[in-house]
Amino acid sequence: MAEPRDLTSILTVLLEEQVDMVLVGALAAVAQGAPITTHDVDVVHARSTSNVTRLIAALGRLNARYRGRPAFAPLPPDPVALAGPGHSLFMTDLGPLDCLGTIEGGLSYDALLPLSIQIDFDGRPLRVLGLETIVRLKRGSTTPKDRLALPILEETLRKSRG
Amino acid sequence: MEHPPLEPANEPVAVDTSLIEEMLRLSPAERLRQNDRMAALAAKLQGAFSAHQKAWQNPET
Numbered sequence: 001m002a003e004p005r006d007l008t009s010i011l012t013v014l015l016e017e018q019v020d021m022v023l024v025g026a027l028a029a030v031a032q033g034a035p036i037t038t039h040d041v042d043v044v045h046a047r048s049t050s051n052v053t054r055l056i057a058a059l060g061r062l063n064a065r066y067r068g069r070p071a072f073a074p075l076p077p078d079p080v081a082l083a084g085p086g087h088s089l090f091m092t093d094l095g096p097l098d099c100l101g102t103i104e105g106g107l108s109y110d111a112l113l114p115l116s117i118q119i120d121f122d123g124r125p126l127r128v129l130g131l132e133t134i135v136r137l138k139r140g141s142t143t144p145k146d147r148l149a150l151p152i153l154e155e156t157l158r159k160s161r162g
Numbered sequence: 163m164e165h166p167p168l169e170p171a172n173e174p175v176a177v178d179t180s181l182i183e184e185m186l187r188l189s190p191a192e193r194l195r196q197n198d199r200m201a202a203l204a205a206k207l208q209g210a211f212s213a214h215q216k217a218w219q220n221p222e223t
Contacts, residue, residue: 011203023207031207039200040181067180071187091184095196119214121207128211 010041010062010094015124017058020046022112022127024103024134026149031119032131034156036149040096044129045082046109047101052082055099062092104137131157 014021023031025042045055056079065074067089077099081088085101085108102108116127135153138146185193 027204027207030204031211033208033211037200038204039185039196041203067184089178089180095199096181096184117211117214119207119210121210126210128207 010092010097011126012122012124013061014043014055014058015121015126017054017061019043019055019058020048020051020109021055022109022116022129024100024112024129025098028129029131029134029149029153029156031128032156033160034131034149034153036152040098042098042100044100044103044107044109044112047083047085049083052079055082059090059092059097059099062090062094062097064090064092064097067091067096104140107137131160 011023021043023042024044025040026034026036026038027041030036030038045051056077059077064077066077069075077088077090082099082101085106087101088099090097090099103112112129112133113127115133116129118125118127120126131153135150135157138150138153141147141150185196188196
């Protein structure tokens with residue numbers, strides 16, 4: 001098991017458990033050079049039974065519990081919820097983690113896979129949603145947080161294209 | 163069985179209050195550690211992505 005001090009272990013644990021997922025959201029944009037900050041890790045996971053089983057194992061190692069719950073009544077990850085299209089928002093011992101069944105427009109893991117880029121993360125393949133797709137999705141968003149980040153993401157995309 | 167709190171798939175939360183509550187629940191030292199974790203993770207991802215781009219641009223190296 002990853003040491004608690006391992007600074008990257010949310011993703012490392014997910015990859016060690018061979019969870020099929022695509023890293024999305026602000027952290028995916030940060031990976032591609034966007035100068036923004038974020039406090040959570042967002043992934044869209046494959047919702048097959050076998051993958052949800054692997055995801056549950058990873059979440060167990062991270063001591064994941066649903067956010068928005070009182071500390072004295074934590075609720076562990078629910079495989080039925082994780083197999084659905086909704087968003088499961090967790091706090092873990094290594095920080096916040098959002099496991100998303102789908103994102104904007106109902107896009108699932110299968111739909112996002114061809115729009116992602118595979119990088120090597122500690123010797124393991126990690127799929128990261130491409131910046132162009134992130135920008136496209138954020139353009140359709142109405143949330144204040146996304147609207148604020150959009151000009152920075154668009155400029156990062158423009159400059160990264162040279 | 164109690165159902166977990168779920169956010170709908172296609173209606174992003176305008177402000178993620180659960181995240182704010184969790185961060186406020188942390189002690190100042192824990193918050194600093196969390197910030198350090200995210201900074202380290204971001205740096206590591208940027209390094210990995212940069213290596214990917216270099217390999218893609220210079221497949222011979």
